[in-house]
Each structure stands twice: as structure tokens, then as C-alpha cells.
């Protein structure tokens with residue numbers, strides 16, 4: 001238990017199972033044995049260690065009709081901290097969270113320009129800004145990093161968007177901070193967060209599609225995060241939808257979905273069509289203007305969104321026919337600022353899917369969360385600590401996290 005996490009050890013799996021059960025419900029040892037199928041002596045031995053490690057406490061004496069009153073065991077969310085980092089947008093961000101995933105510090109930020117100049121160095125500086133919250137590194141369970149860019153996971157390389165030279169970001173962070181580090185594409189981190197939040201519903205096949213300044217997706221198939229050969233599966237934004245379309249600045253190809261339905265693509269098209277005359281350079285302001293024009297019934301603005309529904313809808317139909325999900329969750333600036341789009345999109349998709357792919361299929365809008373990728377980053381570590389509902393997202397993490405923190 002005092003060594004770093006090793007998921008191959010049966011005892012460690014049992015520890016995570018028990019910790020998850022106590023986190024979900026304050027329980028007695030007998031209730032835990034019943035809920036997990038472990039023997040009472042095994043439960044007793046693991047509970048003793050979890051109390052020593054500070055993950056759980058004896059809560060109070062339970063109400064009991066005579067005889068010896070059983071002790072209740074309660075989970076302690078701030079027994080350890082998790083550092084979440086998002087390298088997705090114009091700013092890099094980091095935050096300190098507890099084991100329930102709640103942010104316990106302010107979000108600190110850095111510039112993406114610094115990131116481009118020195119990937120590992122700028123992320124180390126960003127994380128060091130969190131030290132003003134006075135936490136002890138001994139109590140940090142790990143660092144989760146959600147990134148825009150791509151991976152070569154077998155060789156532990158991260159590639160900044162558009163770069164050929166790989167960075168050993170994971171190794172550099174582990175060497176510097178001496179805690180486990182997990183890196184994922186930001187949409188993979190987000191789908192993990194969605195999935196963890198919906199575990200009680202038993203959902204095992206879902207996609208999260210982010211439609212914002214970029215377009216990306218994360219896919220969970222049969223309770224497994226789909227990562228692909230090198231870790232780059234789910235690049236939905238680079239599905240080609242217009243053969244003679246615009247050049248995609250991210251991948252260099254023509255007519256990627258992202259060039260059409262992202263806020264950038266929509267605003268550019270609206271400006272070219274004369275729907276938007278305002279050109280203040282700020283995409284978000286331009287997009288909100290386009291939304292207000294559509295809401296006021298401007299036919300050209302409505303046409304912009306109709307085309308977006310068709311294009312995104314066609315791409316979604318392909319995704320759904322290939323993966324047969326039970327749930328597709330859409331998030332990002334485009335759907336959150338213009339949720340009216342969801343009805344038209346759902347109708348389009350359900351009317352065009354292969355009939356067997358559409359059975360039981362739901363399309364939902366994710367709750368608006370401007371820190372969706374930062375929450376996802378924190379979940380990358382949380383997922384390594386808990387084993388909820390026997391429905392764990394196996395293989396979702398590329399490192400193992402020690403329940404005892406640092407070895």
C-alpha cells in the first residue's frame with residue numbers, strides 16, 4: 001500500500017472498489033462486504049489502511065436497535081488533491097481539485113504563446129503558480145492534462161498542433177513533480193467526465209462532441225475509451241465534408257467539418273455572405289451577433305445555421321452508424337449559445353440514421369460548462385482511483401495512480 005499504485009495487484013483493485021463504495025455511500029463494514037462481495041476480514045483489513053491513509057474516517061455510531069452499534073465509514077474528499085491542466089485554447093489553465101472533482105483553488109492561467117515556445121517549461125511554471133494555495137505535494141494524487149494536439153502514446157510523445165517535433169511532456173512533468181501524470185486529448189478527457197457523471201445510468205456507449213472554436217469528439221465504446229493506435233482516435237473535426245472547401249488551418253486539408261460548423265467557420269461564412277458586417281476580429285462576439293440575428297428571424301442568419309445543422313448532422317449520422325452509441329452528448333460554444341439548434345439537429349440525425357443504429361439512441365446537450373476540458377483533466381486522475389458500479393472505463397489511463405500517493 002505504501003508503494004505506487006499497481007492495478008495488477010488484487011488487493012489494490014479491492015481497495016479501489018471499497019473506496020468507491022464508501023465514496024458513493026457512507027456505510028458500515030458489513031454493508032460494504034455485502035455491496036462489494038468481499039469477505040468481512042478483507043474489508044476490515046483494507047478499511048484499516050484507508051483510515052491510516054486518511055481516505056476515510058469513522059463517522060459516528062449508526063442507529064441500531066440494541067447491541068453493539070456499528071461504525072459508519074465516511075469518505076474524505078480532501079484526503080488528496082488532483083491537479084487539472086488544460087492546454088486547449090488561447091490560454092493554458094490549471095486548477096487544484098479534491099477527490100470529488102470540485103475545484104478548491106482559483107484557476108491560474110498562462111499564455112498559449114509561452115506554451116508554443118517551451119511546452120514542458122511553461123506547463124511546469126503554470127502548475128507552480130498553484131503553490132500559493134499552500135498544499136503539500138505529498139497529498140497530490142496526480143496531474144491530469146487535457147490537450148489539443150496529438151500523441152504517440154507508445155513512445156510517450158505529445159505533439160503540439162501543427163508541429164512535427166514531439167515533446168516528452170508526461171515524462172518532464174513526472175520527473176519534475178514526482179507524481180503520476182495522465183495526458184489525453186481534450187475531447188477524450190471530456191467524454192470521460194461525461195461518462196463518469198452518468199455511470200449510475202449504466203451507459204456504456206457514448207460520444208461527446210464539442211462544437212466550439214474547434215470541433216472534436218471523444219468516444220466510449222463498451223465502457224472503454226477509444227484511443228486508437230497512437231492515442232488520436234476521435235478527431236471528428238477533421239472529417240471532410242466539403243471537397244472544395246476551405247483549407248483547415250489545423251490539418252492542412254480542405255473542407256474539414258471544423259472549417260464549416262465551428263464558431264470560426266460560421267462567423268467567417270456569415271461575413272463572406274454579408275450576414276455579418278461587423279469585423280472586429282473577435283470570433284465569439286461575431287458568433288453571438290449571428291445568434292441574435294437568427295433569433296430575430298433574419299433569413300440569411302437562419303440559413304447559416306440550417307447549413308450547419310445539415311453538415312454537422314451528416315457527419316454525426318456517419319459517426320453513429322459506425323459506433324452505434326446509445327447517447328451522443330453535444331457541448332461547446334455553438335450549442336450552448338444557440339441551443340435552438342439541438343431540435344433541428346436531433347430531427348435531422350434521427351431521420352437519416354441507419355434504422356438499427358437509431359434504436360434507443362438519444363442526443364443530449366451537455367450542461368454548459370466553460371471549464372469542460374479542465375473538469376475532464378481532473379477526471380483523468382479520479383478515474384484511476386475509483387472503480388464504480390463494476391462499469392469502470394478500463395484502460396482509460398496511461399499511468400497507474402497509487403492510492404497512497406507518492407511511493
Ligand SMILES: [Zn+2]
Nearest residue numbers: 238248251256
Ligand atoms: Zn482539418
